[in-house]
Amino acid sequence: MEATASPTTDLPLFRRVSGTLLRSQQLGLVIVLIILGAALTAAAGSHPDRVTGAQVNNFLNAYTLIQMATDASAFAIMGVGATIVIISGGIDLSVGAIYALAGVVMAMVLRAAGPMGPIATVLLGLGACLGVSLVCGLLNGLMVIGLGVHPFIITLGTMWMLRGIAFVISKAESILVPSALTDVVKASLGFRTALYPVPLLVTLLVTVIGSVYLVRTVMGRHVFAIGGNVEASRFSGLGVDRVKLGVYVISGISAGIAAFVGAAFYGSATSSDGTGYELYVIAAAVVGGASLAGGKGSAVSALLGALLIVTIRQAIRTLHLDQNYEWIIIGGALIIAVVLDQSGSRLLARRLAAASATANRPRAA
Amino acid sequence: MEATASPTTDLPLFRRVSGTLLRSQQLGLVIVLIILGAALTAAAGSHPDRVTGAQVNNFLNAYTLIQMATDASAFAIMGVGATIVIISGGIDLSVGAIYALAGVVMAMVLRAAGPMGPIATVLLGLGACLGVSLVCGLLNGLMVIGLGVHPFIITLGTMWMLRGIAFVISKAESILVPSALTDVVKASLGFRTALYPVPLLVTLLVTVIGSVYLVRTVMGRHVFAIGGNVEASRFSGLGVDRVKLGVYVISGISAGIAAFVGAAFYGSATSSDGTGYELYVIAAAVVGGASLAGGKGSAVSALLGALLIVTIRQAIRTLHLDQNYEWIIIGGALIIAVVLDQSGSRLLARRLAAASATANRPRAA
Amino acid sequence: SRGGAGNDSATSGTPNATTAGASASGKKTFTIAMIAKSSTNPVFLSGRQGAEAAADSIGKATGVTVKIDWLTPPNEDAAVQAQRIAQAVNAGDDAILLSASDASKLVGAIDEAVARGVPVMTFDSDVPTSKRFSFYGGDDEAMGRQVMAELAKQMGGKGKIGILAGNQNAPNLQKRVKGAKDEAAKYPGMQILGTFYHIETPQDAAAEVLRAQNAYPDIQGWAFIGGWPLWTKTLLTDLDPNKVKIVSVDALPSELPYVDKGLAPVLFAQPTYNWGYVSVKTIWDHVHDKKDVPAHVQMDLIRVDKSNLNQWAKQLKDWGFSDVDPKYLNQ
Amino acid sequence: MTSPAVEFRGVTKRFPGVVALDDVSFDVHAGSVHAVCGENGAGKSTLGKILSGIYQADAGEVRLEGRPVRFASPRDALAAGVAMVHQELAFCENLTVADNLCLGRLPSRWGFVDRGALRERARALLGTVGASIDPDRPMASLGVAEQQVVQIAAAVGEGAKVVVFDEPTSSLGEAEAANLFRLIDELRERGVAILYVSHRMPEIYRLCDTITVLRDGRHVGTHPTSELDEASLVQLMIGRRLEQYFPAHVSAPRGEERLRVEGLTRPGHFEDVSFTLHAGEVLGLAGLVGAGRSEVAETIFGIVPAARGFVSVRGKRVQIAHATDAMAHGIGFVPEDRKKQGLVLGMRTRENTTLPTLDRLSRFGFVDRAAERDTVRIYFDRLRVKATQETVTAALSGGNQQKIVMAKWLAAGGDILILDEPTRGVDVGAKAEIHAWIDKLAAEGAAVLLISSELPELLNLSSRVVVLREGRVVGELPREAASQDALLRMMAGLTSEAA
Ligand SMILES: Nc1ncnc2c1ncn2[C@@H]1O[C@H](COP(=O)(O)OP(=O)(O)OP(=O)(O)O)[C@@H](O)[C@H]1O
């Protein structure tokens, strides 16, 4: 149907403007990241490359950047899952524990299975990892919808339980995983040696899938709806329970993917893996603009949030700050980042308001 | 004004019924605790007292009970503060860090002040402890109301920052506190030696004060109001910001009191004190029926919640279960406790509803 | 068959009741509460195995059932340790074996346990100002010095180094760091570029090493105050043994390839199994058999390098570690 | 003469994308009831909110008894004697009636709540509005009308000098409304200045002595009521003549049975409710507020289960355990509480409109955006929604939000439509539009169950009216026999059951 005359004609303009608004919310984080990166590059010294002898910047070099991407990958991958849960109005504190359990089970399954061909090893490992994380997510989801207890409590309970299970089955041993897995996750893909692009690529893939899920699919829309107003969603005929179940499963699986990458990259898994990650992950999601009240958030922003946290941590190393201050800096930076992000987008919204209010004037009916 | 005839005559009935409902919510927890205690007493073996030689039950003896009360004191004292924050619709993750910082600062102040009379020592220590925790609470509160960021993030940030500060100033040393403090907190008050009633008394005192604050004072009513509907509270002319500020200060001070008791009882303070306590504290509040959505909770129930957690932990010991299963058991028990509590009160509510519906019917219109 | 002095209790006939009392003729069980720092740290699990092995062997020899009551908290928390000491006393355990997370918080609890008739021994991490009767272990500062001295030796007394320090809030690790720094000060050529903390998991530790190595590309040597990063495989491939040398505390099975490859030419193993084994024997000697025992049973670090790698691997296997690579056992 | 109680001087307020108020100036005098009229989104609520300190004007000034004031919060406004009864109910469900009544000024001694005094004051406040609600009841246990009454009591009780009523009757029944009118008369006698916002013409002419009309945020005139007849008022509001509020009913032939309800019961809410609904008919459901009409509707739609009874659709008994089931049987439901049940306020209007129907507007689970926008455009145009598809729904005026809820269920296109107060808070023009639409739907063969507290609306649209009293069906009137009077008597239980 064509746009009729009258009021709706300048709709694309509004859409463009509000689209920019949305995109620029992420732009804000991107700009913060770029400024931070530029400052670090300027402040960091340089050193001669051990192999080529060429002078390289201590921050802006392929190794450091890829290292940061790898560091961020666990937070970012789980952050996408956490964002989806948070948009639905829930919270998942158990991701760190799922990360540990999935890694440990995978390592134990592969140890028990004994030597196999590399492809079989990878597939079995991936299957074990994702299977465990799916079951854990399902458990969370079923309890959240079935027991009518706040997800904070459910996932706090499963966080303790799942880590306890990981601990009991692994006896706290660090279990090595077969090198076939490491070969895949540390594949150079034609880059220089000791540059590992795979964790970065997995992160990007997960972010894109999460983003498409949220923005383009019916399920994604439903996640926003139940996070915004669960009762109205029920009155609109949405399967609220199904959607909730879905988000916890997604969050669980995101922890499973992160566990696979982590265990394969570092070559081992143990029951204490991922301790405390839940808070970093939620922080990444919220720095990325997800609202803990539900109904608001973006997968791409979660990735940017994770990158920001990792960059701040890296800054302490790069600037050779006293590491004793790490916690103080990270805590402060977390608050500042969220405030900057919020006030930035608020400012933008106000400017746009002023601009479009004048622009709108003539078209009032 | 006297109750007029007709509709309002059955008012006392309704009040009595709803009063019972409230009280019996706690009754539910009390019953669970009593059953658990009885089961433990029956299942625990006995041993001869080393001093008197009399046979004593491994669970039901003064030492174990007082010990449990002491174990519960930190969670319960902070749990009262957490409950107040949670009722207001907020959350405070920084209590564990405040606990550490207040303890460390107190120990350092007393070390710097050098030897003094016991009363001066106690007063100075208490002043330092409460002063620091008040400042921390104020910081949380000011940021929550000033920055418009979700308290989860604010207090996550300050949790990292404050512990970082505790670490930097103490250099991770464990700092002894003067024995004057220990003498007070471990005073026997006429009981047998090695029975320490003071932490229990402090806990009871804090709970009573918290309870009176919530139930009897205007401020307490306002805390319930803004947790129930912040917009409506604002429309009614409440100083919402002032109330919010107040609850974070209270939560901070409750951590300070717990820190004083803890540092004095154990005789030293270090920056790792209270690690992870925030989750136990929130769990105690929620097991005690506080709703993370705000508007609901009770100080007495927080105490009972803390006792329940400690009793479950004690059960593992008393029944000589494998300690390795501790996390699994606590995680599972947390979920079960909340579910039992909720379904118990829901059942009760439904019965009451059914009863009063029939009673109400005639008076409609 | 009832033991105990002052038998003024009328109801003391429960058949399964544990009985205590020094002179007990019919004594059937002897319970030792073992409280290590944290149950997620594998070194303490190996200590538990040692304790249980000692308990078994005593049981076989004497007919008394010796039980190890494992009361280690899930996370390091000295207050919880103090609570568990009291719990052990309240539950009637016969002795307590403790590795203190924070010595000063445990003095009171230990002294009280002793006052209430339960002897306490410490291992790994002492509480010297308390009334514990004996301590089995080394000295954290000395351990730090030893690691740094070895690193200096490996690097010829000069070079730029980093210290990997574990959880920044752990007092015993801070002591090792202090020892390492003091020792490094003796070598004018050794320059410490940084002290790096991390969450105590293998993956986080390894990631921290990589981060630091990127930020400080000229680090040539590492003193690991705990073996965390070596419980992964990643440094095997990501660090070049020709450019970086590591000396680390701990020598668990997953660390052996690092010695083999030369990246970590020397590891200082704590005989963690003996934490339990030696301590339980000592407790038995002192508490049950009333023998005199020294107040400090010295634990020496075992220097593991290529020369004794196989021997050490076998030792680990004997101590009950299941995943020792057979490669090191067969030679 | 003393200065007016309230003076608006060039008041301007902007929101993202709209100028809600544009240079508005007029006076409100003490002892007068001053109507503020205008279409949905004209800026009436915004004006009230500026006066009561919720919003701050971007430009211009407000004077209270001649003194310029600028309230930073409702607290300041209340302190200065300005109270407001809000269009959207806002109260603390977790507290008692007494707490809600006195929240801002709890009687206390040394910071402790004086419970006795609290109860007494609450009872006195309720007395002023002629209500006899137990002050100790939890607010959540009250029906919507009672909640509204409590809010009114809270606002007027504290001796405010200026009171803003923003559509206070939209959730009241006739009896409560009559009480309110009496109260407003009393306030006027006492010299209180009253701003009265409503879309109901009879009320305005019953109560107000002066009328101010806003259109698109601009002040288009202030006139004594006596100088402005209804037609000219409407013309001022919408800028054109409106032919008729209630278009002539197009009688459609009654078709096959679509919905049959038999013995439906939810103890404590309604008992043994039975009726049938046919294709092509509009069945009115009448009753006093609290009679249980909404509850019946929610039960049919599967929101809450019935304890007993059956629902049949097209002659077949069906199990409806969830709204999804109801929708699968072609049932649509416009709920009465748009804020809680009808809308996700944080989502865009487009997203709200397509929420129940998104599956249809998607391919392989992916939303077809073009199809979505096209669908939405149709309904927005027809209902004259004053917002774009991308506006966040929370930013809409109350009436426009109501239109979104309508649009949502019209787009869903079920052939059994349950409408619970579909025109609550909707302006005259849009109301006529919605009425025409309901008529058209019936004419096209849809079956409509209409719940409304506005009897003229009910009488005009319905082919039959079923009356509910205290949860029971007390009678049914065919169109011809139904009159306002007859209905009222049945609703109140004043006649023996007619058939
Ligand atoms: N908080 C807000 N944010 C953005 N826009 C708003 C906000 N509140 C009101 N508006 C806009 O301001 C205009 C006036 O709204 P207002 O609520 O005052 O209308 P109203 O006259 O009360 O309408 P109704 O009769 O439907 O209640 C509308 O266009 C509305 O969309």
Ligand SMILES: Nc1ncnc2c1ncn2[C@@H]1O[C@H](COP(=O)(O)OP(=O)(O)OP(=O)(O)O)[C@@H](O)[C@H]1O
């Ligand atoms: N104190 C109470 N306890 C339990 N249920 C109550 C109580 N007060 C009211 N109710 C129920 O709540 C309902 C009131 O809702 P509501 O006012 O929406 O009824 P309604 O008939 O749908 O009227 P309307 O649609 O005009 O609002 C009634 O069905 C009544 O039975």
Ligand SMILES: [Mg+2]
């Ligand atoms: Mg309005």
Ligand SMILES: [Mg+2]
């Ligand atoms: Mg209704």
